Amino acid sequence: MKTIEQNFAVPFRYGVYFTENLFAPSNQVLADVLAQDRASGPRKVMFVVDSGVAEAHPQLLEHIHHYTLAHPDALQQVAAPLVLPGGEEAKNSKEHLQAILSSINKFGVCRHSYLIAIGGGAVLDLAGFAAAIAHRGIRHIRVPSTVLSQNDSGVGVKNGINAFGKKNFLGTFAPPFAVINDSNFLLTLEDRDWRSGISEAVKVALIKDAAFYQRIKQDAGKLAQRDMEAMQQLIHRCAELHVEHIGGPDPFELGSSRPLDFGHWAAHKLEQLSKYSLRHGEAVAIGIALDVVYSQLQGLLTEAEQDDVLDLLQELGFELFTPELAQQTPDGQLAVIQGLREFREHLGGELTIMLLRQIGVGEEVHHVDEHLVQQAIALLQKKRQPQPLSQV
Amino acid sequence: MKTIEQNFAVPFRYGVYFTENLFAPSNQVLADVLAQDRASGPRKVMFVVDSGVAEAHPQLLEHIHHYTLAHPDALQQVAAPLVLPGGEEAKNSKEHLQAILSSINKFGVCRHSYLIAIGGGAVLDLAGFAAAIAHRGIRHIRVPSTVLSQNDSGVGVKNGINAFGKKNFLGTFAPPFAVINDSNFLLTLEDRDWRSGISEAVKVALIKDAAFYQRIKQDAGKLAQRDMEAMQQLIHRCAELHVEHIGGPDPFELGSSRPLDFGHWAAHKLEQLSKYSLRHGEAVAIGIALDVVYSQLQGLLTEAEQDDVLDLLQELGFELFTPELAQQTPDGQLAVIQGLREFREHLGGELTIMLLRQIGVGEEVHHVDEHLVQQAIALLQKKRQPQPLSQV
Incomplete structure (x- = not known):
């Protein structure tokens, strides 16, 4: 029939x-x-x-x-x-x-x-x-x-x-x-919540809009000081980019469209590992830092660009490392690597991770090198360690 | 902004x-x-x-x-x-x-x-x-x-x-x-389940497609005798009408579009009152009978048309009445009338009930006259009562 x-x-x-x-x-x-x-x-x-x-x-x-x-x-x-x-x-x-x-x-x-x-x-x-x-x-x-x-x-x-x-x-x-x-x-x-949402703006600026990234850099001091006008501008542009992305070819992600999830595969896992004591935005800032360093280690991003982003995150008041990032499973694996599998499973289909080719331009990859992830984590861990006394 | x-x-x-x-x-x-x-x-x-x-x-x-x-x-x-x-x-x-x-x-x-x-x-x-x-x-x-x-x-x-x-x-x-x-x-x-689904075909034929209704009438004997070819034809056309309706202007019923729910306001309540011992299709057949008689009492449908539908339902093997139809709430109301409120609440907005203007043509109304509902129920109850001995 x-x-x-x-x-x-x-x-x-x-x-x-x-x-x-x-x-x-x-x-x-x-x-x-x-x-x-x-x-x-x-x-x-x-x-x-x-x-x-x-x-x-x-x-x-x-x-x-x-x-x-x-x-x-x-x-x-x-x-x-x-x-x-x-x-x-x-x-x-x-x-x-x-x-x-x-x-x-x-x-x-x-x-x-x-x-x-x-x-x-x-x-x-x-x-x-x-x-x-x-x-x-x-x-x-x-x-x-x-x-x-x-x-x-x-x-x-x-x-x-x-x-x-x-x-x-x-x-x-x-x-x-x-x-x-x-x-x-x-x-x-609270200051934590004021700051927390800024990481999503940094995220979308990094993968979609270099001018917006520059604007955030310019306003970073004001944003950290809770300047309402700077924050309103940031919210409006970030919301606009978010709405534009959803209004694209596949709003309900029925095919292989991805959400705007740069820095998110680790972030979701970190939130869970911290028993949600990390705010989503705080976890995203760390996830961004991780994927930025990883992009640099992969040769996509220059060291100068990497440092520019890490500096901005710190200027905004974000931590770049949390102990959960280095947490190991009983069998000696990085717990955060499990997040990769869960991330793929939740979104479905092939693993797809957004990296950075340059500031304002994302690039999707389908494979993650666990050794490079480990290196990236080690680098972030080092960055947060107290400086030797002689340099204080 | x-x-x-x-x-x-x-x-x-x-x-x-x-x-x-x-x-x-x-x-x-x-x-x-x-x-x-x-x-x-x-x-x-x-x-x-x-x-x-x-x-x-x-x-x-x-x-x-x-x-x-x-x-x-x-x-x-x-x-x-x-x-x-x-x-x-x-x-x-x-x-x-x-x-x-x-x-x-x-x-x-x-x-x-x-x-x-x-x-x-x-x-x-x-x-x-x-x-x-x-x-x-x-x-x-x-x-x-x-x-x-x-x-x-x-x-x-x-x-x-x-x-x-x-x-x-x-x-x-x-x-x-x-x-x-x-x-x-x-x-x-089971025979009950074979028959049960036919009521949805009668429903959609009555409100949308007089030719399909005639086809069902013509095949009624075969359908009651479990003729597979007649059933396949019925399923195909019914599914087609259903799919067409959904593909109309408001598939997700976000506005005031209605599903194909002729005969359904009472049916949903009857199922619940019977503790789901009535099959959905059996309840729908009774709901159709009720709304057909109601349409006639309202002057929309002729008595001949009403009887044509009731005869067809009976030829297909459906009951036209169930005790739940006359069941009263503790305060003396018809329990089925409560179903009207729940029906409106589930679909949202104004109460909208589909009646029949003629076979193949539905008509939406926004008010239901409870006295006419009572009359319609009484008429269906009478129809199922055993005939006097002299007529047997």
Whole structure:
């Protein structure tokens, strides 16, 4: 019998909006975003809030409440916001996923309702996954509260939780309805979190945009000093490059397209080895350092270029080494090398690692030389060792 | 700061193939389907098999094993097939989902590997959900083993499991890599399952294709007598209409598009009320009968048309009534009416129910008159009551 051919394309569209004080009663951004669905009557909305954000902004829940009162035609809350712990650890337990799903069920949140998540990457990943699988997908608006989520994970199309000890083992590709970046949330970040997200900007600049890299270098002092304007510029350009990459030929990575994952194969493993005491961005900075040195050892990058990147990372305040990088498995292998296998398995297909040909230009390779990895690690370890007294 | 606009379309393409004896060593269908990915070397494949199918086809696992031996360049099994219980009940427990995910983890099934599920709609829904969320999506091939799954659910883009007592509360839209319909599996179906899937064909014929409806009427006797050729024709046309509908403007039902769900609002609730002792197709036949009578009571359909449909359903061997249809809640409401609310909530947005304007032409309405529903149920109940003795 004749084969039936199915062939269609699903269009997706969303905006990444920039604002300040999203829940000030006079701020129209959220109301305008919701109005894009052209529905009549207030939308049913459920908020999920990162407990870290709620603590840093003690009036946030009250502001949300007043905002909904000030915009009764735009939205109504189905229940008080669900406050959940943030940080990667939150993605290791199914309990938080269950809490969101249970609220979706209890409060009748439907496919035309909205789940609005406010928080760091972990809470957004978790809430996004719940929104993606409940009723086969509830509309989801992300309000990223960290540099990392505002310039990278939060503006993309992925969500996920960890399982079987593996990062993002469970998840989907599910474009959000909108992303709203509120710079106010950045003011209360710990220094670690302020800095952490900068590594993703360095990453994308290194493989895609040499001018952006120069801009980061130029602003490095300001960024380390928490200059908000420099940070806003950095977030905007990084988010833009991220969004452009996703909008390329294979947004859901169904073929052999790769995510923007320079420096990430080691980073994922380091996070896990550190039991998530390393922030993702901190692990990425170390992963970048490792792959930059490796690129130099492979003869792709000059030593001057290598040092330029390592210096920049240090100027931004990043460590280039962590003991987990040299950790060995019981059989004497480098634990981080295991990460290579897991990285390949998670993405599927042939192993593909991004290296650097020059600053601003990435190059994919399909083989990693373990001896060179060891050399690169040794070099980074040496760099962090205290200088001899005579040189202090 | 300037809003960043994301805008892309994700293309999906898959074939619904028809064959007989899929795992005969000389059958090229599966090997050809796998070759579409243009990878080199054998694909890693994990099979999930419905225990009902494995029992009805005791040599199936052996045939699969020999097939892989006969096609070493096309595929290699990562492990022995995972055999899981079928039937809607299997979708109520998270244990089976966990079993599939655990195997995916244990055997290193990646995004470029294949999960091939063989079974009825429930196993396909379950395995499809696992495939959709592991590593954010593993390639999934469906081998539907029942009439219902070969002509309807199995050829579509949805998967899911039940949660919070609600059908398909968790799931995603995830197009399969391919669907392969093997007519051999139909030979061993129980009569209930053979018949059950016919109701979806009646459904789609009634709302979309009057000529197909006439064809079903013409073949009704053959279909009731398990004529394979008539069944194959029915499956092919039904699957084709299903595939066409999905390929329409809104495959993932992101806007207000509706699935082909005539007769389904009551059916979902009846299944649940019967604790899934009613087959989905049996519940759909009753749901169709209810909405056909309702359409007539509303003045949309003539009595002659109504009786034509009810007669056809009975000729095919379906019941038009089940006690659950008249079941009341503690506060004296019809339990099935609750299903209306759940139906709206699951699909989202405004309540939309498909009725019939004439045979072959559906019409959407947004309000349901509960009194007319009660009248329709009473009429169906009367029809099933034994005829007075004088008429026997």
